[in-house]
Amino acid sequence: MTRFLVRRVLGIVPVLLVIVTLVFFMIRLAPGGPFDSERRVSPEIIKNLEAYYNLDAPLHRQYLAYLAQLARGDLGPSFKSAGWSVNELIGLGFPVSLELGFYALLVALSIGLAAGITAARRPNTLQDYAPMSFAMLGICIPNFVLGPLLVLVFSLWLGWLPVAGWEGIEYKILPAITLGASYAAYIARLSRGGMLEILTQDFVRTARAKGLSETRVVFVHALRGGLQPVVSFLGPAAAGLLSGSFVIETVFQVPGLGRLFVQAAFNRDYTMILGTVLFFATLILLFNLLVDVAQAWLDPRLRNQGV
Amino acid sequence: MRSEAQAEKGTSLWQDALHRLMKNRLAVVGACVLATMVALALATPWIVPYAYDAQDLELGASGPSRAHWFGTDRLGRDLLTRVLYGGRISLMVGFAATAVSLLVGVVYGATAGYLGGRTDAVMMRFVDILYALPFTIFVIILMVLFGRNIVLLFVAIGAVQWLTMARIVRGQVMSLKHTDFIDAARVMGFSTSRIILRHLIPNVLGPVIVYTTLTIPNVMLIEAFLSFLGLGVQAPMSSWGVLIKEGADAMEEYPWLLVFPSLALSATLFALNFLGDGLRDALDVRAAKD
Numbered sequence: 001m002t003r004f005l006v007r008r009v010l011g012i013v014p015v016l017l018v019i020v021t022l023v024f025f026m027i028r029l030a031p032g033g034p035f036d037s038e039r040r041v042s043p044e045i046i047k048n049l050e051a052y053y054n055l056d057a058p059l060h061r062q063y064l065a066y067l068a069q070l071a072r073g074d075l076g077p078s079f080k081s082a083g084w085s086v087n088e089l090i091g092l093g094f095p096v097s098l099e100l101g102f103y104a105l106l107v108a109l110s111i112g113l114a115a116g117i118t119a120a121r122r123p124n125t126l127q128d129y130a131p132m133s134f135a136m137l138g139i140c141i142p143n144f145v146l147g148p149l150l151v152l153v154f155s156l157w158l159g160w161l162p163v164a165g166w167e168g169i170e171y172k173i174l175p176a177i178t179l180g181a182s183y184a185a186y187i188a189r190l191s192r193g194g195m196l197e198i199l200t201q202d203f204v205r206t207a208r209a210k211g212l213s214e215t216r217v218v219f220v221h222a223l224r225g226g227l228q229p230v231v232s233f234l235g236p237a238a239a240g241l242l243s244g245s246f247v248i249e250t251v252f253q254v255p256g257l258g259r260l261f262v263q264a265a266f267n268r269d270y271t272m273i274l275g276t277v278l279f280f281a282t283l284i285l286l287f288n289l290l291v292d293v294a295q296a297w298l299d300p301r302l303r304n305q306g307v
Numbered sequence: 308m309r310s311e312a313q314a315e316k317g318t319s320l321w322q323d324a325l326h327r328l329m330k331n332r333l334a335v336v337g338a339c340v341l342a343t344m345v346a347l348a349l350a351t352p353w354i355v356p357y358a359y360d361a362q363d364l365e366l367g368a369s370g371p372s373r374a375h376w377f378g379t380d381r382l383g384r385d386l387l388t389r390v391l392y393g394g395r396i397s398l399m400v401g402f403a404a405t406a407v408s409l410l411v412g413v414v415y416g417a418t419a420g421y422l423g424g425r426t427d428a429v430m431m432r433f434v435d436i437l438y439a440l441p442f443t444i445f446v447i448i449l450m451v452l453f454g455r456n457i458v459l460l461f462v463a464i465g466a467v468q469w470l471t472m473a474r475i476v477r478g479q480v481m482s483l484k485h486t487d488f489i490d491a492a493r494v495m496g497f498s499t500s501r502i503i504l505r506h507l508i509p510n511v512l513g514p515v516i517v518y519t520t521l522t523i524p525n526v527m528l529i530e531a532f533l534s535f536l537g538l539g540v541q542a543p544m545s546s547w548g549v550l551i552k553e554g555a556d557a558m559e560e561y562p563w564l565l566v567f568p569s570l571a572l573s574a575t576l577f578a579l580n581f582l583g584d585g586l587r588d589a590l591d592v593r594a595a596k597d
Binding site: 015018019023026027030136139140141142144145147148149151152156246247250251261262265266268273276277280 | 435436443444445447448449451452453524528531532535536548551552554555558559562565569572573576577580581
């Protein structure tokens with residue numbers, strides 16, 4: 001297990017290196033620069049700025065300098081938010097996105113698992129069709145439609161919840177539901193499929209034959225195996241919940257990382273783009289690693305393969 | 308002679324699948340809705356009651372009425388007309404970008420799976436790396452940096468979506484490659500490219516069809532998402548994503564501007580997903596499952 005972990009963690013480094021390289025050169029090859037603006041700026045100022053940010057060096061030098069900086073854990077100064085470093089900006093935005101993502105994951109898991117397990121207990125009856133049609137709804141209504149619709153109903157018509165902002169708990173309900181809805185739908189479908197498959201297996205029949213209560217059979221015996229598809233989905237899901245919140249954070253004006261990234265991209269804030277991409281990529285890779293570990297724990301057969 | 312026998316067997320397999328598909332009511336409804344949408348999109352220029360950009364400033368924004376079934380926007384433009392034209396773009400992006408991902412994914416996956424060994428390891432490692440790239444971010448960067456034109460949109464979305472297709476096809480090819488008919492083709496001295504194109508790819512068609520049907524709604528979602536952020540389709544062109552964005556901005560006063568484009572997009576996504584699920588069951592494909 002230790003060897004498996006060490007190898008996987010070390011495997012992350014080359015992937016990150018490729019991503020940095022790809023995005024770095026993609027940004028530099030694109031037309032337009034961070035200091036283009038409608039205002040006329042004197043060439044001297046531009047020159048000074050470029051010298052300050054090391055943009056006048058040859059490209060490969062810039063690249064190497066950036067890598068050296070990265071090795072020290074420094075993502076560099078932001079090009080657009082003067083006086084702020086990328087590390088500081090991410091430090092401000094990430095806790096907000098993390099909180100939002102956490103609530104959304106809670107929504108997704110509680111609704112999704114409840115719906116999926118309910119459906120799997122009585123396949124091809126109303127108890128199955130009703131939650132599954134609902135899940136299809138969750139998949140087909142994109143979050144940028146759901147968000148405005150929820151605001152329309154709960155904030156503007158009923159006046160129960162605030163329209164936008166990020167202060168008390170009442171501000172977090174609508175964004176969390178909006179972000180979590182489609183994941184709840186996927187989790188419902190996956191857990192239904194997983195449970196259906198497990199419930200037909202011999203060890204479940206044995207458990208039933210022993211006279212165990214249905215609740216015990218479902219929640220103690222079947223759940224651990226039935227949830228495997230959900231677990232492998234959780235890695236990409238958690239990463240998506242954290243990084244897929246661009247729209248949610250824009251619609252609800254949440255000061256998180258997603259909005260920071262979109263702004264950085266629009267502003268051509270090179271260091272900020274690179275920093276956020278790298279940050280997101282690391283998160284995704286770590287989540288995938290966690291999922292592999294969790295899967296090995298859930299399914300003893302995988303443990304010895306050391307994939 | 309050989310091809311005749313093959314064709315006969317192929318037909319019956321496909322007829323079987325079609326029969327199973329027709330028994331799935333949701334999938335049939337999905338197929339009908341989709342066919343209607345496509346027909347409407349193709350016929351749009353001839354059936355719309357108003358010109359796409361015809362304004363009626365005196366009328367302004369008005370709710371659904373007999374003259375304007377879906378109502379009008381702030382400039383008095385007919386929303387039904389705009390939704391129909393938007394659908395053309397949305398569907399076109401959906402199909403075109405999926406075609407890109409289909410082509411790249413199938414060829415790439417089949418090649419990796421067939422060649423195997425070190426080539427396969429390197430090729431799939433590359434796919435793993437791209438998987439780790441936060442793809443929405445990647446598309447956003449592409450669109451911001453290289454200008455917002457529609458061809459780039461196809462390429463950017465297609466470039467993201469081919470990965471899963473490549474994995475599915477590779478897995479299928481790996482399991483097929485040691486079957487007798489492939490060995491026979493090899494013994495007969497056919498070239499590698501011929502074996503891949505003529506013998507392997509036709510046999511992985513089932514999962515590919517299913518996954519393609521499920522990719523189209525994903526692509527349409529990404530397009531709508533990008534347009535919503537202002538990065539996708541640009542004025543004067545318009546797509547459902549653009550209309551939804553405009554509707555969301557004006558929903559407080561004119562909720563129908565949000566409701567109708569959202570309905571159009573959701574109905575299409577519904578239809579595609581139901582059809583895809585139905586096809587998966589009919590063709591009995593497990594690999595394409597999520």
